[in-house]
Amino acid sequence: MKKSLSLLLGASLLFIMTGCDKKEETQESKMTYKLSTAEVYEQMCAKCHGKNAEGNTEKKGPALNDQTIQELRLGITDIKMGGSGGHSSGTEHEVMEHNMKKIIEKGMDYDTDAMAQYIHDNFNKK
Amino acid sequence: MDKKLFKENLEQIDAYLKQEGISRRDAMKMMGLGGAAMMMGSGIATEAKAASSNAKGKILIVGGGLSGVATAALLMRTLENPDITILEPNPKSVSYQSGQTLVGGGVWTNSDIEYMTADFMPDGVKWIQEKAVEFDPEKNTVKTDKGQTIPYDYMIVAAGLKLDFARLEGLGITESITSRGDSSAVKKIIGQNGLCSIYFGDGATDTWTQMQKFVADAKSGKKVKGIFTDPDTPIKCGGAPKKIMYLTDARLREAGARENAELTLYPNGGKLFGVPEYNDAMVKQFATRDMKYNYNHNLISVDPAAKIATFKKHWLEKGEWDDVLEEYEMVPASEKVEVPYDFMHITPPQMAPEEIASSPIGSDKGWVPVTQETLQHVKYPNVFAVGDVAALPMGKTGGSARKQYRVLVENLVAVMEGKKELPAKYDGYTVCPLITSLGTVMLAEFNWTGKPAPSFPLDPTQERWIWWLLKVYALKPMTQYGMLSGRA
Ligand SMILES: Cc1cc2nc3c(=O)[nH]c(=O)nc-3n(C[C@H](O)[C@H](O)[C@H](O)COP(=O)(O)OP(=O)(O)OC[C@H]3O[C@@H](n4cnc5c(N)ncnc54)[C@H](O)[C@@H]3O)c2cc1C
Numbered sequence: 001m002k003k004s005l006s007l008l009l010g011a012s013l014l015f016i017m018t019g020c021d022k023k024e025e026t027q028e029s030k031m032t033y034k035l036s037t038a039e040v041y042e043q044m045c046a047k048c049h050g051k052n053a054e055g056n057t058e059k060k061g062p063a064l065n066d067q068t069i070q071e072l073r074l075g076i077t078d079i080k081m082g083g084s085g086g087h088s089s090g091t092e093h094e095v096m097e098h099n100m101k102k103i104i105e106k107g108m109d110y111d112t113d114a115m116a117q118y119i120h121d122n123f124n125k126k
Numbered sequence: 127m128d129k130k131l132f133k134e135n136l137e138q139i140d141a142y143l144k145q146e147g148i149s150r151r152d153a154m155k156m157m158g159l160g161g162a163a164m165m166m167g168s169g170i171a172t173e174a175k176a177a178s179s180n181a182k183g184k185i186l187i188v189g190g191g192l193s194g195v196a197t198a199a200l201l202m203r204t205l206e207n208p209d210i211t212i213l214e215p216n217p218k219s220v221s222y223q224s225g226q227t228l229v230g231g232g233v234w235t236n237s238d239i240e241y242m243t244a245d246f247m248p249d250g251v252k253w254i255q256e257k258a259v260e261f262d263p264e265k266n267t268v269k270t271d272k273g274q275t276i277p278y279d280y281m282i283v284a285a286g287l288k289l290d291f292a293r294l295e296g297l298g299i300t301e302s303i304t305s306r307g308d309s310s311a312v313k314k315i316i317g318q319n320g321l322c323s324i325y326f327g328d329g330a331t332d333t334w335t336q337m338q339k340f341v342a343d344a345k346s347g348k349k350v351k352g353i354f355t356d357p358d359t360p361i362k363c364g365g366a367p368k369k370i371m372y373l374t375d376a377r378l379r380e381a382g383a384r385e386n387a388e389l390t391l392y393p394n395g396g397k398l399f400g401v402p403e404y405n406d407a408m409v410k411q412f413a414t415r416d417m418k419y420n421y422n423h424n425l426i427s428v429d430p431a432a433k434i435a436t437f438k439k440h441w442l443e444k445g446e447w448d449d450v451l452e453e454y455e456m457v458p459a460s461e462k463v464e465v466p467y468d469f470m471h472i473t474p475p476q477m478a479p480e481e482i483a484s485s486p487i488g489s490d491k492g493w494v495p496v497t498q499e500t501l502q503h504v505k506y507p508n509v510f511a512v513g514d515v516a517a518l519p520m521g522k523t524g525g526s527a528r529k530q531y532r533v534l535v536e537n538l539v540a541v542m543e544g545k546k547e548l549p550a551k552y553d554g555y556t557v558c559p560l561i562t563s564l565g566t567v568m569l570a571e572f573n574w575t576g577k578p579a580p581s582f583p584l585d586p587t588q589e590r591w592i593w594w595l596l597k598v599y600a601l602k603p604m605t606q607y608g609m610l611s612g613r614a
Contacts, residue, residue: 047450059450070495070504070517077519081400081576087364087558088356090395090422095456098442102451 033109037118040110044103045119053123060095065123072116080112180206181542186268186278188258188482190214190243191306192223192609193513193527194284199248199612200535208250211278213270215257220246220610221306221327222602224524227366227561230324230333230471231373233598240327246610258285261485263506280538283494283511285482287362287522289325290475291316295427296436302480305362316472321430323472324370333471337374340469344383352469353435355425356393359475360493362514362522365558365570367391367473368398368408374469375415376564384416392423392437392465400520403578404560404570407587411562423463425472435470439463478515493517498574499551501534507541510534519574521556528609529555555579559597567593 035043045053048061055063064072079093079100091097103109185201187194190212202208218240225239247253254276260269268276288302291312301311309326316323317332320340324330344350352374356367371391378384391398391412398412398419399405412419423437442456477483483492487509494511495504498518503509512530514522529552536550554574559567566589573579580586608614 044450068495068504070497071489073498074517074519077574081519082395082397087361087400088367088391088393088395088398088421089361089364090358090393092358094440094442094458098456099451102453106452 031109031111033111034107035110037110037114040103040108041115041118044106044108045115048099053119064119065125067120067124069116069120072119073113076112076116178206179204179539179543181539182207183209183279183542184277185210185280185282185538186276187212187282187284188268189219189283189285189513189515190216190247190253191219191284191286191513192524192605193286193531194282195220195243195246195248196527196609196612197282197284197512197531197534198251199610200531201538201612202248202250203612204535204539210250211252211254211276212247213254213256213258213268213276214243215255215271216304216307217243217255218306219243220606222606223305224363224605225602226305226324226327226330227363227369227373228598229330230322230337230370231561231564232334232337232377233373233564236327236331239602241606246606248611257481259481261482261487263486263503263509266508279508280542281509282534282538283482283487283509283515284513285479285515287476287514288479289323290359290477291323291472293475294425294472296429302477315430319430320433320467320469321428321472322470323474324366325472325474333370336469337377340374340387341377341381341383343468344378344386345381348386350387350468351466352387352389352471353465353467354389354391354471354473355423355435356391356395356473357475358394358424359477360522361473361476363558364400364521364523365560367393367471369561370471371417372411372415372560372562373564374471375417380564389417391417391419392425392435393419393421394424396421399570401570401572401576401578403587404568404572407568408560411568411589426462428470428472433467433470435465435467437463437465482515489517491517498554499533500537500548501530501552502537502541502548510538518552518554520554520572521558523556523558524605524609525557525571526555528605528614529553531609531612559593559601561594561597562589565591565594567597569593569596 048056048059049064050056053063053065055061078091079096082097187198194212198210198212201210220241220243222239225234228234229236256270256272258268259271266278288304290302291297291299292302297315299312303309303312303326305326309328313328317329320336322329322333322336324333340350340352354367354371371389375389378387397405398408422440425435426438427436438460440458440460443459445455445457448455478492482488487494489495494515495517496502496511497504501510501512512534513527533550533552537548540548558570560570561567568589571579571581578586604614
């Protein structure tokens with residue numbers, strides 16, 4: 001191993017690591033959605049979780065009006081990501097994961113946090 | 127150096143190393159240099175930010191593992207009049223858990239990763255070697271297993287998680303354990319007779335023993351089966367169940383015995399990785415190595431004598447027509463599947479420590495509920511949580527804790543100063559150095575956007591030599607000397 005090469009690597013690492021804390025300006029395209037959060041809720045979620053998120057036993061959709069904002073965010077992110085490990089453990093929301101895929105396929109994608117906020121602000125019991 | 131040039135440079139180094147190979151000694155020297163540079167690099171960045179504050183208050187940290195000690199160290203450097211107590215029963219709590227994978231694969235031994243807490247406890251922190259057993263967040267007190275009641279003004283919960291082998295039938299295990307604590311309840315079964323787990327310290331050492339037997343059997347011409355599990359709970363280091371499989375594959379190849387072994391992953395979920403880019407890369411890596419997978423299998427029981435694992439295999443069945451989705455409704459269905467093995471690596475179900483889960487600061491699912499960006503408890507503004515115990519989407523890793531503890535300190539200091547706005551936000555960053563062979567790693571970095579979030583200007587889905595060097599030589603010093611002292 002040539003000395004110059006090892007120096008180069010050392011120097012490179014120094015460079016990247018110091019640069020590491022700086023926020024990279026990522027070319028993150030802002031997602032745009034066809035429908036508003038409220039529209040998606042009314043047209044989809046409401047049918048199975050109730051007009052006021054009170055749940056719908058016939059559709060087996062549990063109530064969502066008793067969850068804290070943080071629980072809703074976690075639950076919905078989990079469902080959209082297919083598991084909270086970001087890996088192969090999966091979730092306990094197999095049915096809803098499937099529904100979510102279908103809802104997105106129908107062109108009714110939405111922002112996770114906005115949906116959690118919407119459900120919480122409009123329907124939370126407390 | 128401009129970005130493009132730098133990127134080309136890195137590509138070249140990586141290609142050169144792959145082609146030429148590199149001796150262990152050279153690598154050590156090189157990464158010693160790089161590792162030190164790295165710590166300095168991030169150390170400078172942090173030090174500049176660690177603004178001092180004269181806010182006062184009694185801070186109690188529950189759990190003195192990686193996150194607890196790192197948080198304490200940074201608080202010590204930030205506060206002018208720190209009053210910090212850590213509750214931690216385990217004298218070796220700061221041992222390097224990420225290294226257990228390499229111990230299991232025979233690259234390291236336990237002595238490479240075992241560290242004494244006393245050597246890393248920041249000066250001035252009061253360490254009580256007891257366990258918290260009762261929480262009264264209305265009165266701001268915690269009770270310990272030895273009967274002390276400890277009052278606090280601010281509390282940080284950094285208690286990690288527990289391994290719940292007891293949930294698996296047939297093992298005769300009734301207690302949960304931690305990764306670095308007493309494992310006597312588990313190791314008499316796990317670590318014997320082809321059954322193993324890198325998730326606890328002794329288990330990692332025993333995994334290497336069992337793996338060597340497995341490789342030897344394959345080498346002797348016997349047709350053998352190795353299986354690897356991934357449970358239905360959140361787990362720490364979501365990559366580990368697969369890393370140990372890649373290492374088994376590598377050891378079999380090294381012995382020239384790969385064709386006699388069948389290796390299969392049985393994960394509870396329906397993909398290898400949640401981020402599509404990394405998932406696609408892994409599917410290809412599995413294919414080239416002839417590693418198999420059967421999705422939607424959750425391990426529920428084991429017959430260790432007969433060497434048979436029983437999984438709950440689950441799927442969705444077509445139900446009635448649903449006019450909302452304009453699709454057939456899906457109904458969950460399942461059956462039990464028995465799989466014989468010669469070698470099985472178990473990733474156990476994992477949960478928040480029982481005493482925390484069932485306390486007022488816990489939640490239905492156990493994990494401590496915090497606002498995911500600020501790490502502040504959803505009900506008690508003077509309580510924060512960090513690391514594996516926190517209810518956060520995605521990564522329970524040391525890599526995410528490394529981002530979290532700085533956010534926590536900034537926000538806690540703001541609360542102590544009576545500020546309304548919490549200044550710092552965590553974006554869900556997590557990192558998984560996915561070991562794909564003896565000598566290559568895919569550095570999977572991502573965050574809550576569900577997209578790769580690479581810190582380096584290189585294609586993040588490639589397996590690379592230099593990330594192997596990073597993993598094997600640089601991350602440990604960076605964690606043990608950088609992070610545990612609150613500097614990196
Ligand atoms: C096999 C394996 C591989 C891994 N690989 C990686 C990797 O490659 N990269 C990566 O970034 N991370 C990896 N990790 C994960 C990483 O080790 C953890 O995420 C990290 O240790 C979390 O830190 P923590 O402080 O939250 O928990 P811990 O470090 O586990 O510390 C928690 C501490 O709390 C204490 N405690 C618990 N209950 C109480 C109580 N009631 N009172 C007082 N104290 C209590 C425990 O004794 C423990 O010491 C791996 C982990 C394992 C097991």
